[in-house]
Amino acid sequence: MGLRERKKERTRDELASAACHLFTERGYEATTVEEIAAAVDVSPRTFFRYYPTKADVAIEILRTAAIDITLETFAARPRSEPLTASLRMAALAPIDSHEQRPDEVFTVIRMINANPTLRGRIVEQQLQGRDELAALIADRLGADPAGDLRPRLIADLLITTMSSVVDHWGNSNCQADLRLLANAGFDLLESGLGAAADVGAVPCS
Incomplete structure (x- = not known):
């Protein structure tokens, strides 16, 4: 990346950081x-x-703080690691990354819940993130994402579970232990996810 590109990237990051700070401070x-x-x-x-x-x-801000970290973490996990362990680490990574800044995370959640336009936009981002995660899962399983139901189903379950966990945390005014909630949510999924990963390909047609 050249000097001009680095400067542009830095300005973009600085604008996002300033926006997050102001959203937290003023709404x-x-x-x-x-x-x-x-x-x-x-x-x-x-x-x-x-x-x-x-x-x-x-x-x-939300895409960078949650979806991108999840995808990057899953992609970096060892291929020899059980799929469910990699998914758990990927799901917890955004929480670990932001545990020192709960006010900022809560502000982002609150502003999305309060704004229908933002909520619709983040659903679009979640769907895109789900498709990207499904492609990574398919690669890990050696599956054809166009013909095998498992990658999309596993990605859907993970995204939906973590969305529910974050919503529950937001409803508690961030008083609940987010990491504990996330682990509890994943525990509920894990046996089913493990079974889905272990069975053979599930054809879509």
């Missing part, structure tokens, strides 16, 4: 694009070069 609706840009000492016009709308930076 999503009360924060303006002008304030986010000013926090990084750039113009609103520069902000719009990186993010078409304020919603786009909010979605990127």
Whole structure:
């Protein structure tokens, strides 16, 4: 990556970080694009070069904080590791990454739940993340994702379970132990996931 590209990447990251801080401090609706840009000492016009709308930076914050970490962690796990162990580590990775900043995580959850547009957008991101995870699972299983039900089903179950865990945590005003909840949710899934991974291919037709 050249100097220009690194500078652009740094500016993009700084805008997302400033937005997350301001959303935490003032709330999503009360924060303006002008304030986010000013926090990084750039113009609103520069902000719009990186993010078409304020919603786009909010979605990127969540995508980076949760979905990307899950995918990267699963991809990095040893192929010799049991699939269920790799999935558990991938599911817990975003929690471990942000356990020192629960206020920021809660702010992101709260602003998404309170804004139908953001909620719809994050569902789109979850579906995309599910498809990416299913492809990684298919590769691990040596399965054909177009003809085998297992990768998509396992990815669906994991994404849905973790969404339920995070929603439950948010409803407790972040008072519950998020890692404990996540492990409990995964425990409920694990025997079924293990069985799905161990059986042969499940044809879609």
